[in-house]
Amino acid sequence: MTAVVVEGLRKAYGSRDVLLGIDFAVTEGEIFALLGPNGAGKTTTLEILEGFRGRDEGRVEVLGMDPWSSAVAHELRERVGIVLQDTAVEPYLSVRETIARDAGYYRAPRDVDGVIELVGLREKRRAKVKDLSGGQKRRLDLALGVVGNPSLLFLDEPTTGFDPSARRSAWELVRDLRDSGTTIVLTTHYMDEVQALADSVTVIADGRIVDSGTPATLGGRDKAFARIRFELPPGTGVLDLPLPTAPPVVDGMVHLEVREPTAVLHSLTGWALERGTTLGRLTVERPSLEDVYLEITRSFETGEAAQSQQSAAVRGRRRKRSRT
Numbered sequence: 001m002t003a004v005v006v007e008g009l010r011k012a013y014g015s016r017d018v019l020l021g022i023d024f025a026v027t028e029g030e031i032f033a034l035l036g037p038n039g040a041g042k043t044t045t046l047e048i049l050e051g052f053r054g055r056d057e058g059r060v061e062v063l064g065m066d067p068w069s070s071a072v073a074h075e076l077r078e079r080v081g082i083v084l085q086d087t088a089v090e091p092y093l094s095v096r097e098t099i100a101r102d103a104g105y106y107r108a109p110r111d112v113d114g115v116i117e118l119v120g121l122r123e124k125r126r127a128k129v130k131d132l133s134g135g136q137k138r139r140l141d142l143a144l145g146v147v148g149n150p151s152l153l154f155l156d157e158p159t160t161g162f163d164p165s166a167r168r169s170a171w172e173l174v175r176d177l178r179d180s181g182t183t184i185v186l187t188t189h190y191m192d193e194v195q196a197l198a199d200s201v202t203v204i205a206d207g208r209i210v211d212s213g214t215p216a217t218l219g220g221r222d223k224a225f226a227r228i229r230f231e232l233p234p235g236t237g238v239l240d241l242p243l244p245t246a247p248p249v250v251d252g253m254v255h256l257e258v259r260e261p262t263a264v265l266h267s268l269t270g271w272a273l274e275r276g277t278t279l280g281r282l283t284v285e286r287p288s289l290e291d292v293y294l295e296i297t298r299s300f301e302t303g304e305a306a307q308s309q310q311s312a313a314v315r316g317r318r319r320k321r322s323r324t
């Protein structure tokens with residue numbers, strides 16, 4: 001089953017085309033990551049899916065509904081959770097009061113104390129919102145996104161400002177939500193977050209989809225050459241190595257690139273052991289998700305710095321949830 005369908009989606013702000021006909025689908029029960037450089041059009045896409053922004057062209061379905069149709073606004077609010085980059089909440093309410101108040105807006109909310117536990121704010125449940133740290137405030141945002149027990153959850157850069165251990169807990173929470181059947185659409189600039197969480201990934205740049213796949217296959221990562229590096233054992237030369245051709249040696253390290261490293265490693269390590277020696281500082285690496293992401297988006301980065309500043313400047317205005 002498909003939770004979100006986007007086909008031929010186009011959007012312009014004035015004369016500036018921002019989405020140039022994008023297509024993607026989110027399968028029910030998966031964590032779907034929408035990635036792209038600053039100004040690529042991710043927030044615009046999310047806002048269209050969330051029903052905060054209209055589109056110029058294309059088909060958009062969220063849980064089988066058109067998010068821009070006012071007839072479904074109530075149903076969408078019941079079934080879709082949203083964690084924005086910064087949610088406005090009453091500063092003088094306590095954490096528990098804030099969550100309990102939001103819970104009251106839903107037909108079948110989660111248990112308030114259960115949600116507080118889930119996001120790790122038990123110690124802070126009586127603290128006023130204004131006294132929370134940045135990371136604790138983001139946890140509260142997360143709590144407000146899930147308290148309605150949504151079947152689809154939008155997470156816009158959910159762990160920005162979290163310390164490493166809070167990020168791990170947030171990842172666990174997101175996985176738990178997915179495992180309990182919630183579909184999750186995530187945007188983030190952290191590739192380790194994508195690697196840890198995403199079932200599928202779509203990269204958008206300059207208003208177009210430029211690649212999609214899983215964290216393992218994006219950018220042909222699974223087919224990329226493996227890089228093997230090791231120190232040439234003392235008293236040996238490259239020609240002694242059990243390899244068809246002599247590999248390059250840079251700063252005393254042998255550099256090899258092979259499609260499938262198992263057999264090569266087997267003969268190299270066997271060769272070293274037979275000689276009673278080792279392959280010092282041996283590493284085997286494939287390109288990381290960050291490497292392939294940077295490669296995919298490299299050509300789109302130029303000229304985006306100015307756009308990104310513009311993007312930050314307009315964010316405040318757009319995040320007021322007005323329908324435009």
Ligand SMILES: Nc1ncnc2c1ncn2[C@@H]1O[C@H](COP(=O)(O)OP(=O)(O)OP(=O)(O)O)[C@@H](O)[C@H]1O
Pocket residue numbers: 013018036037038039040041042043044045307308310311312314318
């Ligand atoms: N309300 C608006 N009016 C005019 N231009 C806008 C508006 N909102 C966004 N833009 C422009 O549309 C482009 C896409 O912006 P968007 O915020 O969707 O990108 P993004 O991928 O979310 O970026 P970031 O990673 O910086 O959050 C940017 O060039 C931005 O300046």
